[in-house]
Amino acid sequence: MPQIFHSSTNTLSRVSIIAAAVAPLALIMAGSQISRSYPQRVNVPINQPVPFSHEHHVNELGIACQYCHHSVEKSSQATVPPTETCMSCHSQIWTNSPLLEPVRESYRTGIPIKWKKVNDLPDFVYFNHSIHITKGIPCQHCHGNINQMQITYKPQPFFMAWCLDCHRAPEKYMRPRDQVYNFAYDWKAAAERYFEQTGRDNAQLPRSQREFGELLTKDYHVNKKQLSDCWICHR
Ligand code: HEC
Ligand code: HEC
Ligand code: HEC
Ligand code: HEC
Ligand code: HEC
Structure with missing residues (x-):
């Protein structure tokens, strides 16, 4: 049947x-x-007064992050660039573009452009950019592939557990300092270069990102013990 x-x-x-x-x-x-x-508002492009594209300015034109966010290595805040930074080019380039009228208006009036904040932590959380950058934590880990974003969005929520995932084991993500702006990071190539720079023996090359990161936590004097203490982020 x-x-x-x-x-x-x-x-x-x-x-x-x-x-x-x-x-x-x-x-x-x-x-x-x-x-x-x-x-x-994760993964939602934020409507800005000017449709500023990181993809355009970073990937296509090759402008470095620090050109516009120049305090990121030195202070807690990365800050968004003032109108003058835009006008260093846009007083000569695309001077008639209607999209850039708010920039020109801001320049004429001296009233800053009102950029909407994309990434925002609650006030009871303390954060500091410069320490992360000097300890080899890449922009990419926290801000995603912003170099490819047409309109900026936040790629992930900044939950406490997410911060702690790294604070408990920063070796998973640490890079040599000169690699924090690299969006096409290759830990093996970076390790080989780092060994050359620090005059180490290639026979001891790490076998994984984690092993490499462990070496960096020592070289950069990362105090792993205190990194999960509440007062670090809630002070
Ligand atoms: C030509 C200037 C310029 C360059 C170069 C630039 N940015 Fe920006 N960035 C801006 C402007 C303007 C904003 C505010 C508008 C927006 O959010 O898109 C911004 C916003 C951001 C934000 C979101 C800020 C917030 O409100 O939370 C991050 C994160 C950021 N940039 C990271 C980077 C990184 C990483 C690089 C390098 C890969 C970079 N930027 C290169 C101008 C620039
Ligand atoms: C180093 C030079 C440089 C700086 C600094 C710069 N831009 Fe640009 N921007 C360009 C160039 C070049 C283009 C045009 C690229 C193309 O399409 O050929 C452009 C294009 C644009 C466009 C697209 C215009 C249109 O009509 O499509 C916008 C919007 C823009 N920029 C905003 C900004 C803002 C806002 C800032 C400051 C935060 C800024 N730019 C800083 C070089 C720069
Ligand atoms: C360890 C995670 C982390 C790293 C690494 C990181 N950021 Fe941020 N970024 C944040 C957080 C969290 C905020 C929101 C801060 C707040 O609300 O106080 C932020 C905010 C920003 C802002 C908005 C302005 C400000 O200062 O609040 C810009 C611009 C920015 N980051 C750029 C960068 C650049 C450029 C790099 C790499 C050189 C970078 N960030 C590396 C987590 C990070
Ligand atoms: C990918 C790894 C990573 C992520 C994600 C990360 N951190 Fe950190 N953080 C570090 C490292 C490494 C240090 C440096 C520790 C040291 O030098 O002893 C650090 C240090 C700090 C410090 C100490 C600053 C000081 O002045 O002593 C604070 C505060 C902090 N992080 C807050 C945060 C917060 C809040 C988040 C989440 C929004 C976060 N971090 C996400 C790796 C990370
Ligand atoms: C590496 C940084 C970091 C450390 C260390 C940390 N926190 Fe947080 N905490 C955060 C961030 C970021 C938030 C906000 C995002 C969220 O609510 O997940 C937060 C939120 C909180 C909240 C509010 C929760 C809610 O649902 O709004 C409490 C309570 C808290 N933390 C307690 C603690 C205690 C207790 C410790 C120590 C055991 C601690 N935190 C250690 C980063 C940290």
Whole structure:
């Protein structure tokens, strides 16, 4: 007698029973994801007064991050560039573009452009850019591939657990300092260069990013013990 139901139906119904049992849980989890990430506006390009493109200025024109965010290595804040920085080029280039009218207006009036904040931590959290940069933590880890963004967005929520994931084991992500602006990082090539720069024996080359990172935590005197202490971020 031919089978009325295909043999896979059994598996299928089993799957749907499991799915039915798991669904409420998944919904709750999805719900909490939504409620946590929605107010944080993750992966949502932010509508700015001027449609500034990092993709255009960084990837295509090759302007360095520090040209516009010049305090990032020296102070806690990276800061968004003043209108004068834009006008160093746009007083000569694309001077008639309607998209740049708010920039010209700001220059004429002296009233800064009102950029909307993309990344924002609650006030009870202390953060500092310069320490992360000097300890070899790349922009890319926290801001994603911003060099490819047409309009800037936040690639991930800055939850405490996410900060702690690195603070508990920074070796997973640490790079030599000269690699923090590199968006096409290759730890092996970086390790070889670093060994050459520091006059180390190639026979001791690390076998993984983690091993390389461990070496860097020592070279850069990272105090791993205190990195998970509450007062570091809540002071
Ligand atoms: C030509 C100037 C310029 C260059 C070069 C530049 N930026 Fe920006 N950046 C801006 C401006 C203007 C804003 C504010 C508008 C926006 O959010 O897109 C901004 C915003 C940002 C933000 C979001 C700020 C916030 O509100 O949270 C980050 C993060 C950032 N830039 C990182 C970088 C990195 C990393 C590089 C290098 C790969 C870089 N920028 C290169 C001008 C620049
Ligand atoms: C080092 C030079 C340089 C600096 C500094 C610079 N830009 Fe530009 N920008 C350019 C060039 C070049 C283009 C045009 C590229 C092309 O399409 O050929 C451009 C294009 C643009 C466009 C697109 C214009 C259009 O009509 O499509 C916008 C918007 C813009 N820039 C905004 C800004 C803002 C805002 C700043 C300051 C935060 C800034 N730029 C700083 C060189 C610069
Ligand atoms: C360890 C994570 C981390 C790294 C690494 C990092 N940032 Fe940020 N960045 C943040 C956080 C968190 C904020 C939001 C700060 C706040 O709200 O107080 C931020 C904000 C910014 C802003 C907005 C202005 C400001 O200072 O609040 C800019 C611009 C920026 N970052 C640029 C950069 C650049 C350029 C690099 C690399 C040289 C970089 N960041 C590396 C986490 C990081
Ligand atoms: C990818 C790794 C990484 C991430 C992600 C990261 N940090 Fe850090 N953080 C470090 C390292 C490394 C240090 C330097 C520790 C040292 O030198 O002893 C540091 C140091 C700090 C310090 C100490 C600054 C000082 O002045 O003593 C603060 C505060 C801090 N981080 C806050 C944060 C917060 C808040 C977040 C999340 C928004 C975060 N960090 C995300 C790696 C990271
Ligand atoms: C590396 C930085 C860092 C360290 C260390 C850290 N926190 Fe946080 N904490 C954060 C950030 C970022 C937030 C805000 C984002 C969030 O709520 O996840 C936060 C939020 C909180 C909140 C508010 C939670 C909420 O749901 O709004 C509490 C309470 C808190 N932290 C307690 C602690 C305690 C207790 C410790 C020590 C065991 C600690 N934190 C260590 C970064 C840190």
